[in-house]
Amino acid sequence: MKKRSLWxxxxxxxxxILVVTGCGGAATTKKSGETNVLYYVxxxxxxxxxxxxxxxxxxxARKELGIKTKTVEGGTNQADWASGLESLISGGKxxxxxxxxxxMVDSVKELSQRYPDVKFIFFDxxxxxxxxxxxxxxxxxxxxxLAGAFAGLVTTSKELKxxxxxxxxxxxGGQDIxxxxxxxxxxxxxxxxxxxxxxVVASYVGDFVNAPKAKDQALSQYNTQKVDISFxxxxxxxxxxxxxSHDVGKYSIGVDSNQNALYPGSVLTSMMKNIDESIFRAxxxxxxGKLKFGTHEVLGLKEKGVGLAKDKLYEEHVPKDIQDxxxxxxxxxxxxxxQVKSLLKNNK
Numbered sequence: 001m002k003k004r005s006l007w008x009x010x011x012x013x014x015x016x017i018l019v020v021t022g023c024g025g026a027a028t029t030k031k032s033g034e035t036n037v038l039y040y041v042x043x044x045x046x047x048x049x050x051x052x053x054x055x056x057x058x059x060x061a062r063k064e065l066g067i068k069t070k071t072v073e074g075g076t077n078q079a080d081w082a083s084g085l086e087s088l089i090s091g092g093k094x095x096x097x098x099x100x101x102x103x104m105v106d107s108v109k110e111l112s113q114r115y116p117d118v119k120f121i122f123f124d125x126x127x128x129x130x131x132x133x134x135x136x137x138x139x140x141x142x143x144x145x146l147a148g149a150f151a152g153l154v155t156t157s158k159e160l161k162x163x164x165x166x167x168x169x170x171x172x173g174g175q176d177i178x179x180x181x182x183x184x185x186x187x188x189x190x191x192x193x194x195x196x197x198x199x200v201v202a203s204y205v206g207d208f209v210n211a212p213k214a215k216d217q218a219l220s221q222y223n224t225q226k227v228d229i230s231f232x233x234x235x236x237x238x239x240x241x242x243x244x245s246h247d248v249g250k251y252s253i254g255v256d257s258n259q260n261a262l263y264p265g266s267v268l269t270s271m272m273k274n275i276d277e278s279i280f281r282a283x284x285x286x287x288x289g290k291l292k293f294g295t296h297e298v299l300g301l302k303e304k305g306v307g308l309a310k311d312k313l314y315e316e317h318v319p320k321d322i323q324d325x326x327x328x329x330x331x332x333x334x335x336x337x338x339q340v341k342s343l344l345k346n347n348k
Contacts, residue, residue, distance in 0.1 A: 035287065037061070038094040039071045042081045042104050043208070047236035049256035050275065054123065057279030058098065064280075065287055070094075076209060082107040089118050096286060098279060100124040102179055108133065119293055121282045123275060125179065131294040134282065138273045138299050140179065141186035141342040142333060143306030147231050147253050147271040148190025149329050150308065150322070152198050154229045154251055154268065159319040162250050163228050167198045170221040170230025172241050174208040182343045183233045183255075183271075189340055193329075201225045208235035215240030222248045229253065231271070242267055258309035265317045270309040278305055302334050 039058045045051055055071060062069045072088060074081045085107065089097055099108060100123035112120055112130045120127070122135040151169040154160055171187055173180040184202060191198040203217040214234050218241040221227035229251035232238030238255060239262070245252035246263040254260065254270030261267075278299055285291040299305025308314075308326065315323070332338045 035067050035096065036094045037067050037069045037096045037098060037283065038088055039069065039098045040085050040088065041071065041073045042078070042099065042101055044073045044075060045071070047208075048239065048259060048262065049254070050124075050235050050273070053257045053273070053275040054098070054100065054279055055276075057276035057283075060276065060280045061283040065283060067283060067287065078103060082111070086111055086114075089115055092117075095119060096121065096283075098123070098283075100275075102177065119286070121279065121286070121291075123279060124273070126296050128296075134291050134293045134295060134297075136278055136282065136297045136299055136305075137344070138275070138278070138305045139301065139340075139342070140183045140271075140273065140306065141189075141340050141344075142300045143271045143273065143308075144183045144186030144231070144233075145190035145193070145333070145338070145340045146301075146306075146308050146326065146330065147269075148187035148192075148200075149194050150190070150269060150326060151187070151229045151231060151253060152191040152194030153322045153325055155198065156195055157319060157322065159321075160251070164226065166226040166228070167195060168226040168228070169198060169200055170218070170225070170227035171200055171202040172214055172217055172221075172230060172232060172234050172238060173202065173204045174234035174237055175206060176204045178343060180204075180233055183231075185343050186340055187231055193338070201227055201230075205234050205237045208237050210237045211240035211243075213240065214238055215244045217241070218244035218252075219248065222250045229268070231255070232259070254309070258311060260309055260311055260313040264313050268318055269314050272307055272309055274299075274305055274307065301330065 041051055043051055058069050061067050074084050096119045098121045102125040105125050105127055109127050109130055112133050116132055120133040122133055127133045127135045155163055155167055155169050157163045171184050188200050201221050205214045214237040221230055231253045232241045232255045242252050242262055246266040252267050254267050256273050259267050259270045
């Protein structure tokens with residue numbers, strides 16, 4: 001009986017070991033200490049601007065921080081985004097989800113409550129009252145002030161051949177929504193800082209993908225509305241504006257990423273939201289245990305969240321006096337000598 005009892009006890013212990021081991025293997029497929037990060041794109045890569053900038057930040061984190069990352073494109077049907085994101089995070093594979101834009105605020109707030117163990121880094125809008133979400137916005141009013149001041153200097157320049165005598169500059173936004181209008185508001189302030197008589201002609205595409213429509217709107221600005229430089233704030237759709245400025249021999253300002261190289265000498269500079277660096281910064285802080293979830297940050301010129309693209313093309317095609325004036329304006333912004341107003345409560 002003793003031998004049989006001992007044999008049964010051994011079997012019970014072995015079974016318990018197998019069950020515990022099996023459960024541990026089923027619970028997770030990641031290695032100990034490994035961080036799995038999902039970047040969910042509510043749209044598609046390839047816009048040469050906003051979305052691609054975020055992807056560069058993800059790639060930099062993967063290479064330099066050793067974080068395991070996966071990027072999933074949600075496509076252009078907005079109705080699929082919330083369910084698409086939930087299907088990815090419901091399995092518990094990802095520790096951290098990177099996602100952004102105002103179109104995803106409500107979805108992420110709801111999902112963060114439903115999946116409290118998942119952490120979210122949210123960019124380009126604010127997610128309130130969510131303890132597992134860190135959100136960051138960019139002072140696009142500051143960055144657009146620089147773009148407006150630059151456009152003001154271009155339209156009043158006597159050195160730039162395509163600048164006409166009229167003090168009129170253009171703006172093309174993706175949609176008539178608060179965050180895009182904050183770009184416009186800063187742009188207008190910057191232009192009038194240079195010359196109060198400068199007028200801004202504004203158009204809205206209605207989305208962020210219709211490049212042909214943006215091109216038509218830009219051609220109208222250039223050909224019939226006396227515009228000699230226009231500002232692209234329409235993501236992928238805005239590529240049509242840049243093409244139009246090149247086609248008619250006028251000037252443009254890119255957005256989100258450095259778009260100067262798309263049409264050298266026509267795209268004179270770009271107002272960059274440094275989304276790539278901000279995402280890398282957030283992921284670095286997360287890995288160090290310093291990222292404060294449940295909080296929101298505004299990244300401005302001082303934090304290098306925004307700025308103008310100043311590359312070799314900028315130095316080649318922009319007159320020296322404009323370059324010098326822009327340095328002076330940037331320093332005044334950093335020092336607080338120039339105060340830019342914002343339409344968004346969370347930005348100012």
